[in-house]
Amino acid sequence: MKKILITGGAGYIGSYLSTMLVELGHQVTVIDLLKYSTTSLNHLFKYSNFNFIKGDVKNLNLLKKHVVKNEFIIPLAAYVGAPLCEKNKKDTKKVNLDNIKSIIKMLKKNQKIIYPTTNSGYGIGEKNKFCDENSKLTPISLYGRTKVDAEKEVMKFENAISFRLATIFGYSYRMRTDLIVNNFVLTAVKKNKLSIFEPHFRRNFIHIEDVCNAFIFSINNFKKLRGKVFNLGLSTANITKIQLAKKIQKKKKDLKIKIFKNRKDPDQRDYFVSNKKIEKHGFKATFGLDRGIDELLNIFNNSKVDYKNNY
Ligand SMILES: NC(=O)c1ccc[n+]([C@@H]2O[C@H](COP(=O)([O-])OP(=O)(O)OC[C@H]3O[C@@H](n4cnc5c(N)ncnc54)[C@H](O)[C@@H]3O)[C@@H](O)[C@H]2O)c1
Structure with a gap:
């Protein structure tokens, strides 16, 4: 059993991931504002290994109180997608980048962070070439830029893994129909x-269940994967x-x-996008x-x- 904090855990990825982790017996704490769905975690309240805090990650006292109690931190809270970020420029920078920097500062050496970013950092790829993890990052939106910069901050920390996710598809308890x-x-x-x-x-696309399975794989194989960035998509x-x-x-x-x-x-x-690196791992x-x-x-x-x- 691991103690895991998920910020933004009521969202599209978070509600699905929290469900899988709780059902595996992990002690899961979610902090979320409930900006969108207010029901996406209802099915988890019956479990004693699930703890929900309705709150804003910009409240650093609240955040710290929970960060220090957990072995794994999975920061999902964000303004997600280019159009939404363009409409909320200031908050996008605060939540997508400044907040990640704050979390990193709060971490002790033995804690672990697993960060999801977007493969949209690759922007416009070269013709007939697959982007791998060494390809140049040229994000073309504010969303992409904040995620790329946040990944750089995360990877300065030793116990960190970053997944560059393909566009996700499939049903979740908080549904996204913009994908x-x-x-x-x-x-x-x-x-x-x-x-x-x-x-x-x-x-490149990937089903939400595979995304969550990859997070679980990375929790179970943290030593092998830590310090690395991986593209994560369905080849x-x-x-x-x-x-x-x-x-x-x-x-x-x-x-x-x-x-x-x-x-x-x-x-x-x-x-x-090439997903060979994570497949080799x-x-x-x-x-x-x-x-x-x-x-x-x-x-x-x-x-x-x-x-x-x-x-
Ligand atoms: N869905 C994808 O295809 C995809 C691809 C690549 C990366 N990601 C990354 O995964 C993460 C989650 O994405 P998602 O698709 O689940 O998005 P989502 O919008 O469904 O979830 C985000 C959650 O964060 C919460 N939140 C936002 N601001 C908050 C704040 N200040 N305090 C507390 N909670 C807050 C929202 O209430 C929401 O529940 C994001 O970091 C995103 O960049 C998603």
């Missing part, structure tokens, strides 16, 4: 039409936006795909994209929840 796979499937179900700009932009899911749309169309035959040739995507990310993502699309189609077709398209 491209989730968004395309929801739009396909609701409107039966996908409008795509810059269809050949490349991306069979390095595909373009149009390939993704066509995969969805295969399962929803009447779906119309409209390509806008002269319109720019506000999100200019374009790259393929013993973890491989396996949850397939087709299975994930089936999962999402089932949810959006059957659920009575009115999932808003918040992209």
Whole structure:
């Protein structure tokens, strides 16, 4: 049993990860403002190994009180995604970067931190080349820049691991429909039409269950992984936006795909990613994209929840 603090633990990744860790018997503490979902952790309140604190990570006294009590710190609290960060510039820097610096200062040598960043730091990749962990980081948004800078701070600490995550897909207790796979499937179900700009932009994807399994793998194999940065994605899911749309169309035959040739995507990310390093260290993502699309189609077709398209 490990003592684990997760900031932002009520979010898309956090609610799923907290669930898996609590069910494995770890002592999990979550600090979250409950900015979005207020119900994403309800199913965990029955467990004595789950502790929830409703609070702001910018409250450093509160944060410190809990940081010092835990062996593992997983800081997920953040302003996430380029559009949201552009709208909240000051707070983005405070939460995504300054707060991470504060956590690092609070840590004792024997504590451990596992940090998730985005592979959007790779910005615009080179044609026909896979980005690996040594590729140049050229983030093109404030979100990307704060995450890249925070990773640098985290990796100055000896007991640290950083995961550069691919774009996640799949269901979580706090649902995000702005993520491209989730968004395309929801739009396909609701409107039966996908409008795509810059269809050949490349991306790497990963299912949320694989992300959480990788965190658990890193807790169990901390010594082997510490001090290192890893790309984390599904190697069979390095595909373009149009390939993704066509995969969805295969399962929803009447779906119309409209390509806008002269319109720019506000999100200019374009790259393929190599996940060989983490695979060599013993973890491989396996949850397939087709299975994930089936999962999402089932949810959006059957659920009575009115999932808003918040992209
Ligand atoms: N989802 C992805 O595809 C992805 C990819 C790469 C990296 N990440 C990183 O993973 C982390 C979590 O992302 P997510 O997709 O779960 O996002 P999310 O928005 O669903 O979760 C963020 C959580 O943080 C909480 N939060 C925000 N500000 C807070 C504050 N000041 N104090 C306390 N709680 C606060 C929110 O209430 C929310 O529950 C982020 O650091 C993000 O950069 C996510």
